[in-house]
Amino acid sequence: xxxxxxxxxxxxxxxxxxxxxxxxxxxxxxxxxxxxxxxxxxxxxxxxxxxxxxxxxxxxxxxxxxxxxxxxxxxxxxxxxxxxxxxxxxxxxxxxxxxxxxxxxxxxxxxxxxxxxxxxxxxxxxxxxxxxxxxxxxxxxxxxxxxxxxxxxxxxxxxxxxxxxxxxxxxxxxxxxxxxxxxxxxxxxxxxxxxxxxxxxxxxxxxxxxxxxxxxxxxxxxxxxxxxxxxxxxxxxxxxxxxxxxxxxxxxxxxxxxxxxxxxxxxxxxxxxxxxxxxxxxxxxxxxxxxxxxxxxxxxxxxxxxxxxxxxxxxxxxxxxxxxxxxxxxxxxxxx
Amino acid sequence: xxxxxxxxxxxxxxxxxxxxxxxxxxxxxxxxxxxxxxxxxxxxxxxxxxxxxxxxxxxxxxxxxxxxxxxxxxxxxxxxxxxxxxxxxxxxxxxxxxxxxxxxxxxxxxxxxxxxxxxxxxxxxxxxxxxxxxxxxxxxxxxxxxxxxxxxxxxxxxxxxxxxxxxxxxxxxxxxxxxxxxxxxxxxxxxxxxxxxxxxxxxxxxxxxxxxxxxxxxxxxxxxxxxxxxxxxxxxxxxxxxxxxxxxxxxxxxxxxxxxxxxxxxxxxxxxxxxxxxxxxxxxxxxxxxxxxxxxxxx
Numbered sequence: 001x002x003x004x005x006x007x008x009x010x011x012x013x014x015x016x017x018x019x020x021x022x023x024x025x026x027x028x029x030x031x032x033x034x035x036x037x038x039x040x041x042x043x044x045x046x047x048x049x050x051x052x053x054x055x056x057x058x059x060x061x062x063x064x065x066x067x068x069x070x071x072x073x074x075x076x077x078x079x080x081x082x083x084x085x086x087x088x089x090x091x092x093x094x095x096x097x098x099x100x101x102x103x104x105x106x107x108x109x110x111x112x113x114x115x116x117x118x119x120x121x122x123x124x125x126x127x128x129x130x131x132x133x134x135x136x137x138x139x140x141x142x143x144x145x146x147x148x149x150x151x152x153x154x155x156x157x158x159x160x161x162x163x164x165x166x167x168x169x170x171x172x173x174x175x176x177x178x179x180x181x182x183x184x185x186x187x188x189x190x191x192x193x194x195x196x197x198x199x200x201x202x203x204x205x206x207x208x209x210x211x212x213x214x215x216x217x218x219x220x221x222x223x224x225x226x227x228x229x230x231x232x233x234x235x236x237x238x239x240x241x242x243x244x245x246x247x248x249x250x251x252x253x254x255x256x257x258x259x260x261x262x263x264x265x266x267x268x269x270x271x272x273x274x275x276x277x278x279x280x281x282x283x284x285x286x287x288x289x290x291x292x293x294x295x296x297x298x299x300x301x302x303x304x305x306x307x308x309x310x311x312x313x314x315x316x317x318x319x320x321x322x323x324x325x326x327x328x329x330x331x332x333x334x335x336x
Numbered sequence: 337x338x339x340x341x342x343x344x345x346x347x348x349x350x351x352x353x354x355x356x357x358x359x360x361x362x363x364x365x366x367x368x369x370x371x372x373x374x375x376x377x378x379x380x381x382x383x384x385x386x387x388x389x390x391x392x393x394x395x396x397x398x399x400x401x402x403x404x405x406x407x408x409x410x411x412x413x414x415x416x417x418x419x420x421x422x423x424x425x426x427x428x429x430x431x432x433x434x435x436x437x438x439x440x441x442x443x444x445x446x447x448x449x450x451x452x453x454x455x456x457x458x459x460x461x462x463x464x465x466x467x468x469x470x471x472x473x474x475x476x477x478x479x480x481x482x483x484x485x486x487x488x489x490x491x492x493x494x495x496x497x498x499x500x501x502x503x504x505x506x507x508x509x510x511x512x513x514x515x516x517x518x519x520x521x522x523x524x525x526x527x528x529x530x531x532x533x534x535x536x537x538x539x540x541x542x543x544x545x546x547x548x549x550x551x552x553x554x555x556x557x558x559x560x561x562x563x564x565x566x567x568x569x570x571x572x573x574x575x576x577x578x579x580x581x582x583x584x585x586x587x588x589x590x591x592x593x594x595x596x597x598x599x600x601x602x603x604x605x606x607x608x609x610x611x612x613x614x615x616x617x618x619x620x621x622x623x624x625x626x627x628x629x630x631x632x633x634x635x
Contacts, residue, residue, distance in 0.1 A: 008499025009455065011462035012491075015507035098504065181529050185544050225541060228381045229529035230493035234503060243494065244422070251385035264537035265382035269390070272377045278345040287536050302574070305613055307350045320374035328376075328393045328440060 026106040030056045036107055038065055040077065041114040043123050049112065050074070056107065062095055063102035065111070066125075078124035086237060089171030092116050092178070093125050099175035099235040116178035118193075132177060135196040139217040143203050144210040160207045163249045167201035169238045176232035176242060182225055190222035194232035194242050197221060201246040204253060215257045223251055224261060263287065273329035276321030281313040337464055339410035339455075340402035341369035342420075345377050346566035347412055350574065353610035354566050357595040358412050358457065360609065364602045365465055365473065369410065372401045378419035381533045389436070395423030396437045400448035408453035410460055412595070414565035415533075417456045418490035421498050424454060456491050458508055458564045458594060470515055475603040476626035477517025481560065483597070484553035485509030485520055486572065487527045488565040503527040509562065509594075516601035523556035525549025530571040539578065542571045547579040550589050560621055564594040573615050590618035600625055 016022065020029055030036070034056045039049040052073055054065045063081055070077045081091040084103045091102040094114040119127040176194035177183060183193040192200075200221065204214045232242045240246065255262035267286035271278055281299075284292050292299075302308045316322075341362075347355040362369050375398045377383075384391040398420055402409040411417045427434045428450045438447055455463065461470060492503035504527055510520035528549055531542030550572065553561050563569050573591040580587050591614060599609045606612070606622040 009459050009463045011459035011508050012499040013501045013505075014462070014511065015505035016501040018507060019505045021502055021505050098502070181531075181545055182541060185541065188540055188544055189538075224537065225534055227489075227529050227531050227541060227545070228533050229489045230495070231529065234493055234495045239496065241494065248385045252388065255386040262386055265386045268380060268382040268536070269387060272379065272383070272394075276376045277348065278377050278380065280346075280350050283536055298577070301577070301615060302350070305615060306352070307574070307613070307615070309349070312349075321376045324374065324397060324444065325376040325394065327443070328397070329387075329390050 023106065026108065027059060030060075030107070030109060032056060032058055034109075036060075036065060037110045038069065039112045040066075040069070040074075040124070042077075043115075043121050044076070054107075060107045061103060062093065062100060062105045062107055062111070062113070063091055065107050066102055066113075078122070078126045080126050087171060089173035092173040092175045094178065099178045101173060101175070101237045104237055116174050118178050118180065118183045119174065127174070129174065132172075132174060132193075132195055135192055136199045138220055139192075139196065139200045139204075140213060141199055141203055143206055143208055144213045145208055146210050154208075156207070163245050164202055164205040166240050166245045167198050167205060169240050170195075170198045170202070171238055172199070173237060175235040175237060179231040179235045181229060181231060182227055189225040190220075191225035192221045192223070194226075194247070197223065197250060198240060198242060198246050201250060205246070205249050211257060214253060218250065218254045218258055219261075221250065221254070223247065223254055224264070226251075269329060272325050274322070274326070275316060276319055276323070276325040279313050281308050281310065285313075337366060338368040338370065338407055339460070340405045340407040340452075341371045341410050342375050342398055342402075342416065343371065344411065344413040344416040344566070346570065351566035351569055351593065353613040354412060354569070354593040354595065357593055357599050357604075357609045360604055361595040361599045361602060364599070364604065365461075365470075367410075367460070367465075370405055370407060372398065375401055378416045380415060380419075384419065384422070391419070392423050392426060392433060392437050393440045395420050396427055396448050397441055397444075397446060399424055399427075399452040399454070400441055400446040402452045403448055404446065408455060410455055410457060412457050412564070412593075413567065414456070414488045414490035415567055417454065420454050424450070424452070425498070456564065458491065458512070461512060461598070462508065467515060474516065474601045476601055476624075478597070478601050478624045479517050481518040481621070481624050482521050482557050483513050483518045483592075484523050484556060484558035484561045485513060485526055486530075486549065486553075486561050486563040486568055488563060488568040489529050491564060492527055509564070513562070513597070516597060518597070521553065521556040521558050523549075523552040523558070525552045530568040532567040532571050535571060535575075539575065543575055543579050543582050546571045546575065547583045550576065550579065550587050551583065551585065554587060554589055558589070560590045560592055560597075560618070562592045562594055562597045566593065569593055576616050588616060590614065590616050590621055592618065592621070 036054045036056050038052045038054050042050045052069045054068050066079050082088040086104045093102050095111055115121045115125045116127050122128050174195055180193050182191045203209055226247050228243055230243050264287045271283050343355045376394050378395050379391045487506055492506050513520040531545040535542040569591055596609045596611055603626045606625050611618040
């Protein structure tokens with residue numbers, strides 16, 4: 001199997017071939033009868049890893065390896081799967097540090113398999129989805145309408161449904177929830193996490209939904225705590241552009257319906273409009289107001305190192321960058 | 337080799353040492369940089385979420401400025417790189433957006449036709465300078481320097497777009513570190529997030545996330561960390577005191593910008609590269625700098 005050459009510079013994918021991270025490489029690295037070393041985290045054995053040796057069969061998936069272990073060596077191994085074909089979203093696990101669907105991932109010569117993170121473990125590889133389900137339920141994940149249908153079938157453009165339609169591809173496998181570094185921090189933030197937000201996106205990004213109801217749901221998302229790291233997209237087996245086509249449109253809606261929650265984003269816009277570029281001190285003053293007083297010790301340290309320049313902050317120079325930004329940003333974002 | 341150079345906001349303010357080092361290193365590498373002084377901010381992660389139309393206009397404007405110079409664009413900030421990549425992709429895929437943006441740029445006499453090649457400094461080293469030529473330019477191999485590469489997010493993800501692959505495969509920085517004579521270490525934080533994009537309104541996410549990464553690099557034996565992004569640098573270096581307080585642990589991990597590490601190996605002096613400008617003192621790294629004045633030469 002040949003790999004389609006990339007139209008992009010090679011520096012971006014250095015390492016892919018060295019790590020044998022292509023389907024072609026995986027399917028040719030092992031041959032029938034070779035032994036795969038599998039280590040599985042067992043909750044009944046105090047979370048230690050149990051080692052198994054599984055004979056390789058061509059095109060073997062992680063799920064096939066789990067089935068072989070369950071049938072031959074560990075009948076008490078707990079793992080979930082229903083469809084075996086990337087539809088039900090129940091077989092998500094972490095394999096060698098990355099979230100995968102067991103039914104859709106080729107085996108590797110050595111595998112360390114763990115349950116998904118950020119959810120309580122019920123047993124071995126089975127996690128409790130209750131925290132996710134409770135969060136989704138709190139979003140009232142349905143459509144409420146203020147007006148009756150104007151016609152049937154209802155006129156809806158592809159463009160209007162673009163983002164909601166992407167969110168509808170979700171199979172609820174929780175891979176993104178496990179990969180999210182902010183969710184991993186626990187109660188440090190009120191961030192709902194990628195999986196619940198994708199569920200919310202299915203209805204909140206639907207143009208037929210009532211803005212008052214969307215507003216209620218958006219107050220509970222903590223969405224501006226998303227760090228935009230794209231870890232969720234990296235593991236999504238449904239290839240949903242979670243950050244750019246779900247979380248960002250939801251942020252857009254939040255800024256329009258609940259501007260006080262998007263204060264820092266609006267502040268950045270105002271700073272760029274006023275200066276052309278971001279002056280970090282000006283941004284912090286706008287976002288944090290008097291809270292910034294608590295940061296005086298750090299400000300002094302920054303000043304000593306020449307990292308901030310109060311003269312530049314308080315005496316604005318009208319540069320060419322300012323003129324362009326001012327012209328482009330002079331019309332404010334639409335607020336509802 | 338000539339590039340239109342977009343430093344971004346950080347390299348012109350809190351990380352001005354990055355801008356200085358980039359210019360010096362570029363000269364040593366034979367890169368001619370035409371700095372786009374009238375370029376604006378790319379809008380960080382905020383503008384794209386709350387005002388997409390303005391986001392596209394500002395970013396396409398930067399690409400149009402480079403196109404007017406008939407030059408490829410070189411960036412030194414991960415988030416700026418992804419912003420211009422995203423804006424370029426939207427421009428070439430959506431003719432109505434392209435038309436609207438060009439109408440917005442017309443009063444300045446600017447027009448974009450979608451031809452600007454976008455490259456980050458790290459990619460330029462491999463794709464435009466080349467490993468062989470770079471090896472030939474190294475006069476001061478940084479032998480003995482154990483370094484932890486911190487990639488950041490926006491030149492490695494989102495996956496399946498712009499040539500990005502699963503970010504955990506990335507080896508560009510480690511391979512470069514070896515070319516420079518350093519010993520790269522393996523640690524858990526290499527392709528993780530620094531949390532910068534929530535730092536303006538709430539620092540605790542950045543502090544908690546980045547603390548784990550620095551601690552892991554330290555445990556792996558790193559004498560320094562190197563990053564291709566000034567926003568990551570701001571958290572790794574600028575917040576390190578707060579991170580130490582949060583973890584109740586002394587870290588003292590010097591953080592270098594990528595051009596500074598390259599510059600040391602090219603024989604540039606630590607003073608010229610402004611490694612004195614970091615919040616966590618990096619003067620111990622001066623031990624690895626060239627001693628021979630003939631090697632250092634004039635920047």
